[in-house]
Amino acid sequence: MAVGMLTAILSGFVLAILAPGLNRMVRGGAGWLLALLPLGLAISFASHAPLIASGNVFSESNPWVPALGVDLSFRLDGLSMLLSLLITGVGALILVYAGGYLAGHPQLGRLYAFLLMFMGSMLGLVLADNILLLFVFWELTSISSYLLIGFDHERAAARSAALQALLVTAGGGLALMAGLLLLGQAGGSLELSTLLLQADYLHSHPLYLPSLVLILIGAFTKSAQFPFHFWLPSAMEAPTPVSAYLHSATMVKAGIYLLARLSPALGGTDAWFLSVTTVGGVTMLLGAWLALTQSDLKRILAYSTVSALGTLTLLLGLGGTLAVQAAMAFLVGHALYKGALFLVAGTLDHQTGSRDVDRLSGLFRAMPITALAAGIAALSMAGIAPLFGFLSKELSYEAALRAPAAAWITAAAVTANILLAAAAFIVGIRPFVGKAVPTPKPAREAPPSLWLGSVVLASLGAVMGLWPALGTDGLLSAAGTAVLGETVSIHLSLWHGLTLALALSAVTLIGGVIVYVSRGLLRRLASRWESLGQFGPARWYELVLLGLNGLAGGQTRLLQSGYLRYYLMIVLVATVGLAGATLATRGHLVKPTDWSGLHFYDVGLVVLILMATMGTVLARTRLAAIAALGVVGYSVALVFVLFGAPDVAMTQFLIETLTVILFVLVFYHLPETPALSSSLARGRDAVIAATVGVLMTAFVLIATVVQYQPPISEYFAEHGLPDAHGRNLVNVILVDFRGLDTLGEITVLAAAGIGVYALLKLRVGKQRGTASAARRSELAGGVDDASLPIANPMRKEGDVP
Amino acid sequence: MATLLAILIGVLYAAGVYLMLRRSLFKLILGLVLLAHGANLLIFTAGGLTRAQPPIIPPDATALPVSSADPLTQALILTAIVIGFSVLAFALVLFHRVYQTSGSDDPDELKVGDR
Amino acid sequence: MNSLILKVATRFMLPLLLLFSIFLLLRGHNQPGGGFSGGLVGASAFVLYSFAFGAPETRQALGVDPRGLIGAGLLVALGSGLLAFFVGQPFMTGVWGQLDVPGLGELHLGTPLVFDAGVYLVVIGVTLSIILPLVEE
Structure with missing residues (x-):
């Protein structure tokens, strides 16, 4: 084609972006102007019609995600031509009509944009040769349909009709995606042009029936077939030009198009015929x-x-x-x-x-x-x-x-x-x-x-x-x-x-x-017979929606109790359960036999850490707990010293110092609080904690023995000096080989630093009122709500000044 | 030694989890720190332990001797330590503000907004 | 805290610690050290200073707002990565040059060192912007 198919499709999207601005500039006549694009496209398509009619097929392909076999490949044959002419020809008329129909409407520009976006998507849908590409455009038409039905979004009826259309067609779209992937797997290609040539092979493939059923669900939802037909009458909430364009001439034909397109590959069987x-x-x-x-x-x-x-x-x-x-x-x-x-x-x-x-x-x-x-x-x-x-x-x-x-x-x-x-x-x-x-x-x-x-x-x-x-x-x-x-x-x-x-x-x-x-x-x-309607599919849809909302609400109430420790418990128990089950069934439990090369000071160090850990848990005062925690940290740093990690050890020493300082700064002045849990709760938590600990020990033992992949450190060991000019490989990895990670890390650091600063420093309301009022407002979560959403839920009624 | 460290890691995790389940934000943060130590040691141990041969290329060599410690795990842990510190600092200061606001160390007092 | 010994000691310690932190930063590529530990030592120096003299004087001694250091550090790190574009390499590829310094011999200088300096600045900035406000409270 003179104009590439990709260009034709993209032009719709580009013009969609420009449409609102154009509408503001050309008051009134924008529809006529915008219609020039679909008209031009229609003429361009029509000029190729004789070639198509005489049996030619145009195709073009640009690599997109070659690793997944997804290319921007397009194909123009008789069927695509027919629909492309409809889409662009009717599209031009609709744009003109919309300009008259919603003349003076404040959101007219948006309507133009959505209509053009739809046109681009629909063109892509009928021109795509790659089935995943087809699916992408398929979903884009569903989305533009959603936006267009809900165009008058201030009316509840329009919103719910839009949502209904989206849920039905996008739900079908999910089935379609699964079906297309199965089809692609069965046929060994994602290109329609290849798939369509192997009907016999596909018919006898075990994946034929599942993929057929899923694809049919997709097509039936999109083309409003029973029992999914109910969304189409509801979609009449859309402005009439939209109904004329999407819900009669083009989009609802997408399912028909898909059936027609795939019928050489999927059709001709009893299952196809009957369903x-x-x-x-x-x-x-x-x-x-x-x-x-x-x-x-x-x-x-x-x-x-x-x-x-x-x-x-x-x-x-x-x-x-x-x-x-x-x-x-x-x-x-x-x-x-x-x-x-x-x-x-x-x-x-x-x-x-x-x-x-x-x-x-x-x-x-x-x-x-x-x-x-x-x-x-x-x-x-x-x-x-x-x-x-x-x-x-x-x-x-x-x-x-x-x-x-x-x-x-x-x-x-x-x-x-x-x-x-x-x-x-x-x-x-x-x-x-x-x-x-x-x-x-x-x-x-x-x-x-x-x-x-x-x-x-x-x-x-x-x-x-x-x-x-x-x-x-x-x-x-x-x-x-x-x-x-x-x-x-x-x-x-x-x-x-x-x-x-x-x-x-x-x-x-x-x-x-x-x-x-x-x-x-x-x-x-x-x-x-009207009362029969309440047993119809529209009612099923309502019931499913209600049920879904109920389920979501129920599980939220069940899982989001508002108690932090229950959240933790759910996470922990699930982790221990799943990981433990995997270990028990598939893991090779390793007997703790590696006691080799143990020095007395190793044992002493580990015992010291164990005691300090116990001290942290059991300490009666905060200061004692902080001190014990410091001992744990410094001792862990010593472990790093013993096993050839001077950089880590140095960092750990320094961080530990700062940690203790931080703890003391924050907690020094706070009064002690009593232990609140009952002994029963403590017992339960101890059991959970012990299980987690045992699981982690088992993990480490397995990890030290099992090696699935060769370590990549050898690369660093060889290339550190010649390529990165550094002898300290830890540092070389940090600033060179994995520098991007470090860049991410210091960005996180910066975010944490700024977050802390905001928590401590931002005081909205400091300017007004007396000092004491400012103090109170600060106590009441006077931090800027936008910068600190968490402050808001914590606000208690009595605290608001 | 790996076995001994494995046990130590288990204990650190257990202690961390136990503290995080307490009804005290202070203990929660303590638990977080212990958990972080456990995780760092876990990475360290899983990468293989080598005594006293840091991953630094000696002046007379051009590549790292085979017997050296694994530099990658060390780089990971180094990163984790620093990130852990910033998380800890954030948690501590958050606690600080919460205490100023609600006057309590009990997380259950804070669940008003969670429903 | 109002201890004369601490104050006097800190006055001497601050420049020493800062020198040491820069030493750590510079030697980090070949010996234990680097931006992280160097930055932490540098930050510790100012934290110590703030214990002896209080936060306001520390801010004065520092000369810049710690948040400024965060931003500067990020920019330096990012900029060191961008330099690779000028020699037609992908982002963050190390660019190296040699410098003959009389008396010291050949020096390898490269963008990873600049990157590490960025890390150094961010670490100091973050640590101080966390701790100084807490000291002030």
């Missing part, structure tokens, strides 16, 4: 039914999107040339009409102040352009010739008729399509016909920015339906080739002759009209 078609079919029917029970325009569209995603999943589950052709055509057709209808819904909301279908009527006169776009899109959705929706529906009927269990699948598809046709009439035609009723805001035709998107998308649907040969055939063929893994050529045409599929289309249309007319009855019927 994907079943889930797809159920979702298709459920979504279509639920769409009819709604009265909010956006929610109708959301559920119909769920249904459409179900149809796509179903088709990909069926596999085979015809089904894949149908899926590709439907993917494009759906993006066109659903995007248009979403934009219309947003425009209606914006211009009339309502998006309740029961309160909108007769708007054709006031908003003719919008009405026209809405009408065309709705007819396309209902599958009426000669629009593109007709073509794709025709194809899917053909595929259903040839599928295994054709009767069931066809019946399901016809039922869903009847319901969706009715929904299309409700959304796209109902508000514009009939008698005009007063709306919250007096209806007026929208400005160009608000009708451009729907008009372009709707007319594209019409043009591509009338002249399917207009580039679509080639592109869809290339996409189909990518999905099937073998060359196919798709020829769409309006007239197939008097086929069964045509008859089914007619049935669908008539059924749709009947359902539309009797929609009131259906809504009443549905309202009786």
